[in-house]
Amino acid sequence: xxxxxxxxxxxxxxxxxxxxxxxxxxxxxxxxxxxxxxxxxxxxxxxxxxxxxxxxxxxxxxxxxxxxxxxxxxxxxxxxxxxxxxxxxxxxxxxxxxxxxxxxxxxxxxxxxxxxxxxxxxxxxxxxxxxxxxxxxxxxxxxxxxxxxxxxxxxxxxxxxxxxxxxxxxxxxxxxxxxxxxxxxxxxxxxxxxxxxxxxxxxxxxxxxxxxxxxxxxxxxxxxxxxxxxxxxxxxxxxxxxxxxxxxxxxxxxxxxxxxxxxxxxxxxxxxxxxxxxxxxxxxxxxxxxxxxxxxxxxxxxxxxxxxxxxxxxxxxxxxxxxxxxxxxxxxxxxxxxxxxxxxxxxxxxxxxxxxxxxxxxxxxxxxxxxxxxxxxxxxxxxxxxxxxxxxxxxxxxxxxxxxxxxxxxxxxxxxxxxxxxxxxxxxxxxxxxxxxxxxxxxxxxxxxxxxxxxxxxxxxxxxxxxxxxxxxxxxxxxxxxxxxxxxxxxxxxxxxxxxxxxxxxxxxxxxxxxxxxxxxxxxxxxxxxxxxxxxxxxxxxxxxxxxxxxxxxxxxxxxxxxxxxxxxxxxxxxxxxxxxxxxxxx
Amino acid sequence: xxxxxxxxxxxxxxxxxxxxxxxxxxxxxxxxxxxxxxxxxxxxxxxxxxxxxxxxxxxxxxxxxxxxxxxxxxxxxxxxxxxxxxxxxxxxxxxxxxxxxxxxxxxxxxxxxxxxxxxxxxxxxxxxxxxxxxxxxxxxxxxxxxxxxxxxxxxxxxxxxxxxxxxxxxxxxxxxxxxxxxxxxxxxxxxxxxxxxxxxxxxxxxxxxxxxxxxxxxxxxxxxxxxxxxxxxxxxxxxxxxxxxxxxxxxxxxxxxxxxxxxxxxxxxxxxxxxxxxxxxxxxxxxxxxxxxxxxxxxxxxxxxxxxxxxxxxxxxxxxxxxxxxxxxxxxxxxxxxxxxxxxxxxxxxxxxxxxxxxxxxxxxxxxxxxxxxxxxxxxxxxxxxxxxxxxxxxxxx
Numbered sequence: 002x003x004x005x006x007x008x009x010x011x012x013x014x015x016x017x018x019x020x021x022x023x024x025x026x027x028x029x030x031x032x033x034x035x036x037x038x039x040x041x042x043x044x045x046x047x048x049x050x051x052x053x054x055x056x057x058x059x060x061x062x063x064x065x066x067x068x069x070x071x072x073x074x075x076x077x078x079x080x081x082x083x084x085x086x087x088x089x090x091x092x093x094x095x096x097x098x099x100x101x102x103x104x105x106x107x108x109x110x111x112x113x114x115x116x117x118x119x120x121x122x123x124x125x126x127x128x129x130x131x132x133x134x135x136x137x138x139x140x141x142x143x144x145x146x147x148x149x150x151x152x153x154x155x156x157x158x159x160x161x162x163x164x165x166x167x168x169x170x171x172x173x174x175x176x177x178x179x180x181x182x183x184x185x186x187x188x189x190x191x192x193x194x195x196x197x198x199x200x201x202x203x204x205x206x207x208x209x210x211x212x213x214x215x216x217x218x219x220x221x222x223x224x225x226x227x228x229x230x231x232x233x234x235x236x237x238x239x240x241x242x243x244x245x246x247x248x249x250x251x252x253x254x255x256x257x258x259x260x261x262x263x264x265x266x267x268x269x270x271x272x273x274x275x276x277x278x279x280x281x282x283x284x285x286x287x288x289x290x291x292x293x294x295x296x297x298x299x300x301x302x303x304x305x306x307x308x309x310x311x312x313x314x315x316x317x318x319x320x321x322x323x324x325x326x327x328x329x330x331x332x333x334x335x336x337x338x339x340x341x342x343x344x345x346x347x348x349x350x351x352x353x354x355x356x357x358x359x360x361x362x363x364x365x366x367x368x369x370x371x372x373x374x375x376x377x378x379x380x381x382x383x384x385x386x387x388x389x390x391x392x393x394x395x396x397x398x399x400x401x402x403x404x405x406x407x408x409x410x411x412x413x414x415x416x417x418x419x420x421x422x423x424x425x426x427x428x429x430x431x432x433x434x435x436x437x438x439x440x441x442x443x444x445x446x447x448x449x450x451x452x453x454x455x456x457x458x459x460x461x462x463x464x465x466x467x468x469x470x471x472x473x474x475x476x477x478x479x480x481x482x483x484x485x486x487x488x489x490x491x492x493x494x495x496x497x498x499x500x501x502x503x504x505x506x507x508x509x510x511x512x513x514x515x516x517x518x519x520x521x522x523x524x525x526x527x528x529x530x531x532x533x534x535x536x537x538x539x540x541x542x543x544x545x546x547x548x549x550x551x552x553x554x555x556x557x558x559x560x561x562x563x564x565x566x567x568x569x570x571x572x573x574x575x576x577x578x579x580x581x582x583x584x585x586x587x588x
Numbered sequence: 589x590x591x592x593x594x595x596x597x598x599x600x601x602x603x604x605x606x607x608x609x610x611x612x613x614x615x616x617x618x619x620x621x622x623x624x625x626x627x628x629x630x631x632x633x634x635x636x637x638x639x640x641x642x643x644x645x646x647x648x649x650x651x652x653x654x655x656x657x658x659x660x661x662x663x664x665x666x667x668x669x670x671x672x673x674x675x676x677x678x679x680x681x682x683x684x685x686x687x688x689x690x691x692x693x694x695x696x697x698x699x700x701x702x703x704x705x706x707x708x709x710x711x712x713x714x715x716x717x718x719x720x721x722x723x724x725x726x727x728x729x730x731x732x733x734x735x736x737x738x739x740x741x742x743x744x745x746x747x748x749x750x751x752x753x754x755x756x757x758x759x760x761x762x763x764x765x766x767x768x769x770x771x772x773x774x775x776x777x778x779x780x781x782x783x784x785x786x787x788x789x790x791x792x793x794x795x796x797x798x799x800x801x802x803x804x805x806x807x808x809x810x811x812x813x814x815x816x817x818x819x820x821x822x823x824x825x826x827x828x829x830x831x832x833x834x835x836x837x838x839x840x841x842x843x844x845x846x847x848x849x850x851x852x853x854x855x856x857x858x859x860x861x862x863x864x865x866x867x868x869x870x871x872x873x874x875x876x877x878x879x880x881x882x883x884x885x886x887x888x889x890x891x892x893x894x895x896x897x898x899x900x901x902x903x904x905x906x907x908x909x910x911x912x913x914x915x916x917x918x919x920x921x922x923x924x925x926x927x928x929x930x931x932x933x934x935x936x937x938x939x940x941x942x943x944x945x946x947x948x949x950x951x952x953x954x955x956x957x958x959x960x961x962x963x964x965x966x967x968x969x970x971x972x973x974x975x976x977x978x979x980x981x982x983x984x985x986x
Contacts, residue, residue: 161850182778237769237781315780318851365849368875382877384854386780389835 069101071338074124076132076220077109077267078289079160079321082358086351095341103338111218111267111586116140119326120152127335128342130159130323132220132268132289135227135390137322142393156322159346160360163384164224164317165309167275167293168285170378173308175201182313185232188285193256198284207537208260212286214271215264215586216403221271222264224317225287226399229254231388237315238389245398255406263508263543263567266586268292276301278566281537285310289319294359294377311383318387321363404443408508410588411463412442413449413495414477415488415513417549420454422482422516426574427550431514434577435477438512441585442466447507449498450476453491454484455521462498488515489522489529492544492561496533499542508588512581513561514547514572518554526557534564545584547572645910646676648697650687652704652793653842654862655731655893658930666917675910683839684793688712692719696902700911702731704793704841704862705891707800710969726899726908730892731918732864732932735960736797738883739848739866740858745881747774748857755883757805760784760858761826764833779853785836786860787844789979794841797889798860799975802827804887804964811965818974828982845869852877862891863956867931867947870954882955887964893935 075083087107095103110118112131118124120140131137137153144152166188168178175198176183176191188211194200197208214222231237233253234244244250262283265271272292275283296307323346325331325339345351352362359372359379369381391399414435422428442448444467450460460476461469492513499509519526533544544565546558549572562569567587570580651659659679666672682690684703691698692715701712709725716724738755740748745755751773752759760782766772769781789795804810806823817823836859838844845865848856849872866882873880895918897911917923924934933941933948941948941958948958967975 158850163854313778315854318855320851361850363850365846365869365872365876382852385778386783387851387854 067100067102069097069103069334069338071103071105071128071335071342072124072126073105073107073128073130073339073342074110074115074119074126075107075130075323076112076115076319076321077269078132078162078272078292078319079130079355079358079360080109080269082160082355082360083107083109086346086354090342090345095345097334097337097341099334099337101334101338103341105338105342109267109269111214112136112220113216113218113223114266116152119328120144120147122328125328125330126326127331128323128325128339129153130321132319132321133224133317134320134322135223135317135396136220137324138390138393139396151327153324154327156324157343157347158363159321159323160352160355160363161318161320162289162291162360163309163311164221164228164319165288165290165293165311165379166285167272167288167296167307168310169280169305170308171305172198172203172206172280172284173310175203176310178308178310183310184313185228186314188310188312189229189232189253189257192260193253206280206284210262210282210284211257211260212262212271212275212283213264214268214287215266216400218266218586219268219271220319221268221287221289223396223400224319226254226403227317227388227391227396228287228312228314229257230399230402231314237386240389240391240395242394242398245395245402251402251406254402258403258406258408259506261408261508262541263510263587266583272296274566276303276307279304282535282566290361290373290379291359293379294372297372297377306378308378309380309383311380311385313385315386315388316384317390321360405445407443408506409443409445409447410508410510411447411449411499411502412438412588413451413499413511414438415451415453415491415495415511416477416480417486417488417515417517418452418454418480418482418484419486419517420483421486421552425550427516428480428482430574430577431549432477432480434514434572434581436474437578438581438585439466439470439473439477441582442588444470446588448473449495451491451495452480453487454482455487456484457487457491457494463502485521486515486517486519487521487523488513488519489524489526491522493524493529493532496542496544500540509542510567510588511542511544512547512584513544513558514549515553515558516549517552519557526560530560530564533561535566543567543587545570545587547577547580547584549573549577643674644676645674645906646678647699647907647910647914648678648680649700649702649914650680650682650690650695650698651702652684652687652893653681653840654704654734654794654865654891655702655930655932656681656842657868658732658927658932661926662918662923665923666914669917671910671913671917675913677914681840683787683791684708685791685796686839691724691898691900692716694902696900698900699898699903699907700915701896701898702893703896704893705797705889705966706894707793707796707889707966707972709894709896710966711972714969722899724899725896727895727897727912727915729895729915729919730935731895732893732924732927732935734862734864734891734893734932735888735963736794736801736860736885736891737863737866738858738860738885739845740881740883741853741877742879742881744770744774744779744853744857745883747776750774755858756885757802757830761830764830779857782833783855783857784834784859785844785848785856786834787841788837788839790976791839792841793891794861795837796972796976797891799827799979800967800972801885801887801889801964802830803967803975805885810887810962813965813967813971815970815974818971818978824978827978831979831982841865849873849876862931864931866954867951867956870951880954882951884955884957884960886961888960888962889964889966893932 087105091104097103113136115129115131116136119126120143141151176187191209192211198206213225216222216226230245230250233250268288271286272288275286276296290309293307293309323343325336349364352364352367355362373379373381446466447463448466449462452460461473464473495511544561545567546562546569548555548558559569572580663677663679680697685708687701687703688708691701763773763782764784770776770779786798787795789799803813806826807817836844841861844859845861848859849869870880895915919936921939924936924939927934928946931947948956
């Protein structure tokens with residue numbers, strides 16, 4: 002009644018043409034309108050009273066209850082495609098059978114890293130898709146041994162792409178590409194030959210520089226090793242543990258691995274490094290066909306086109322199997338959501354988008370078309386044959402032989418121990434990260450520790466970790482922060498030490514961490530950049546820098562890493578262990 | 589008249605804040621909560637679309653994936669019918685033998701078993717009868733028929749025939765045994781080793797059919813395969829050599845045919861599958877790798893895609909009635925005609941196979957034909973069990 006009166010009055014007031022309402026009347030009117038709107042807003046909802054703080058909290062909980070997050074880990078080589086189609090999926094607001102809205106969180110990572118993370122429970126993924134079934138086989142075998150059940154259930158291929166040797170076109174032509182079949186054996190013989198490209202009449206190209214990713218982290222790295230072992234045995238199928246452990250095969254593997262510039266975490270990252278740094282950085286790398294196609298994107302300014310060599314002895318398919326994880330954290334709702342998402346990825350529109358990114362669609366109804374064509378350096382009628390994927394025991398034996406025969410590393414850790422490292426637990430976490438790096442290095446790697454503030458003193462120098470690991474560990478733990486910052490001088494000293502030891506037998510790397518600006522060096526930045534810059538085979542020391550905390554000069558550190566064709570990282574006390582793990586994949 | 593009590597400025601501000609809060613609250617309820625509650629809406633409408641819950645009957649069909657494309661289409665069509673409104677059909681893809689084993693171990697989801705052929709029927713009936721003392725099959729009908737075929741990439745088929753004159757298990761065995769593979773067969777080192785594939789005989793009907801027809805081929809007979817024939821040392825050695833060089837071994841035939849078309853001759857030169865699958869994928873293969881050649885083994889066998897309604901304690905009279913209604917629908921002429929599109933020979937004799945637009949006429953150039961040379965007799969349960977047992981013994985770890 003009172004409200005009606007108020008409305009009646011307002012009408013009258015308006016017709017009267019009065020410009021101002023008395024405050025009390027205005028107040029009554031506003032309260033009335035707000036009450037009507039509010040009551041209407043509450044209609045149909047639970048009678049929880051006014052929209053007070055507890056009610057808001059309840060609504061947030063209700064929102065959480067109605068959303069299901071599906072964590073999907075996948076090989077980073079298909080990142081561009083997955084990101085595009087997943088954004089579309091999430092925007093469509095699909096719901097599970099129990100009424101929960103599905104939100105897919107897609108995380109790109111190396112295939113080995115993903116499977117290892119799920120196995121350890123560190124990554125609680127619900128659905129996973131490594132680049133090939135080899136990692137599913139390894140993960141399931143390890144899971145069976147530990148828990149008696151598989152890690153990943155039945156799988157479906159999302160897309161496929163053959164593993165190829167990506168090479169600069171003039172170099173591939175020098176090997177006979179386009180006129181005769183070229184194989185792993187040709188590439189690997191060239192890799193082993195000390196005269197390198199001179200044997201093909203191109204001494205100006207120097208030695209053959211070969212690259213593949215780290216086989217424990219990335220599928221293409223693992224597959225490269227299979228191919229090397231097959232080439233070493235002369236077989237194309239039926240590889241046995243005895244074949245792998247034959248010392249002659251080990252020597253063959255070592256000969257090839259010696260030409261590796263460095264390893265890397267993921268194929269996508271490795272391929273882009275090849276395209277950015279040019280033929281002086283790498284002559285060839287083991288990549289996927291879709292990456293060769295990606296190199297034709299205008300975003301890369303390449304000196305020559307890149308082409309795919311489909312090895313004559315056979316290759317492997319990267320078949321991108323996707324499967325639901327069989328672990329306690331995967332609920333029936335997650336399974337339901339995973340099935341819906343998988344069906345969506347396999348639907349024709351999404352599959353057609355995959356073709357656009359250079360993948361061969363798993364939907365066989367879609368014919369192969371551009372960009373899978375010679376204009377993009379690839380051949381849709383290849384590969385002609387494949388190598389047999391070895392069984393799990395053979396895979397494990399290959400990894401074990403590689404560990405012993407790989408190109409070992411000589412790493413100098415240049416660690417900031419200036420006074421500013423006292424704050425925010427920076428020193429403590431930097432030590433944790435350093436220990437992680439040390440843990441990831443092999444027994445045959447050499448390690449040096451060069452802590453610096455305004456003075457620089459070698460704590461450890463050139464220690465073979467087989468014997469020196471405990472001492473290295475102790476040296477890292479013994480550091481404490483004090484004094485100023487002579488970062489440039491420290492980096493100069495570290496790379497000078499490694500440069501004097503230059504040898505093709507080891508990956509030479511400086512890992513340099515600093516949290517502030519250089520105030521005490523005699524060396525200038527310009528001079529340092531000139532001194533460290535990578536020059537063909539004369540200077541091969543790589544300087545990985547870590548800008549630690551917000552005060553570090555990221556621009557300067559990036560310039561230092563760029564000069565040696567590697568990556569600069571942003572580190573914080575929270576992520577430093579992960580950064581160090583990432584850097585360790587290069588060795 | 590006394591002046592009504594007036595609010596101070598601060599009081600007015602406080603009141604305005606409260607009112608503002610009310611508006612914000614109302615705004616939140618009106619506009620923001622919509623996305624929060626949105627997910628529930630489609631579920632409600634989905635439930636509404638599923639016909640009344642009361643009277644809904646759910647049935648499960650364990651079927652071989654060779655029928656996947658046809659059955660999935662047919663079940664969608666069935667859902668549009670009056671019966672389909674109250675019958676929910678769950679298609680459970682399983683290798684033919686996996687289906688039998690699931691029923692024997694009491695998988696309550698299964699009302700009907702529809703393997704690719706009747707070849708495992710005797711073994712299934714024997715094991716069920718031993719366990720329950722009665723015949724497990726209440727009703728049976730053949731949905732559609734299809735024989736076995738070799739499928740090979742045409743270019744490689746021509747090179748193969750040039751060397752061996754015909755394509756059979758005997759010549760495949762010779763090709764697998766060639767040192768150097770295609771170098772020895774056709775002077776083509778780039779084709780690698782000779783890669784032949786069939787499915788896992790311990791999981792899938794077509795894999796078992798491969799072993800049966802291998803045995804008939806070796807012994808050059810088409811009926812009366814005995815235990816003695818299987819245990820024959822020469823046959824055992826020959827089969828072992830052949831099988832050690834065979835790849836694939838997937839659990840189901842549909843995915844294997846798809847794999848051949850997806851990965852091309854790099855993965856399989858030839859495989860042994862159902863004619864229906866070959867027909868279904870001929871066009872897809874051309875869009876990917878090129879032309880396929882279909883070759884019928886001289887000694888062949890029918891896969892009749894039987895429909896077995898199971899006398900299981902867990903299936904109700906309503907479910908059995910629902911299964912019969914679905915069967916009636918599947919055997920109707922329009923649905924049977926569609927099976928032709930997917931390469932099957934209809935189980936309903938009223939539906940013709942040979943007419944101008946039939947795949948059996950259109951695909952003659954690929955080697956498809958209607959008449960088979962010789963159809964062999966399905967062996968007894970003990971022969972089948974021993975064939976699988978022999979095969980299992982020499983499987984190396986994969």
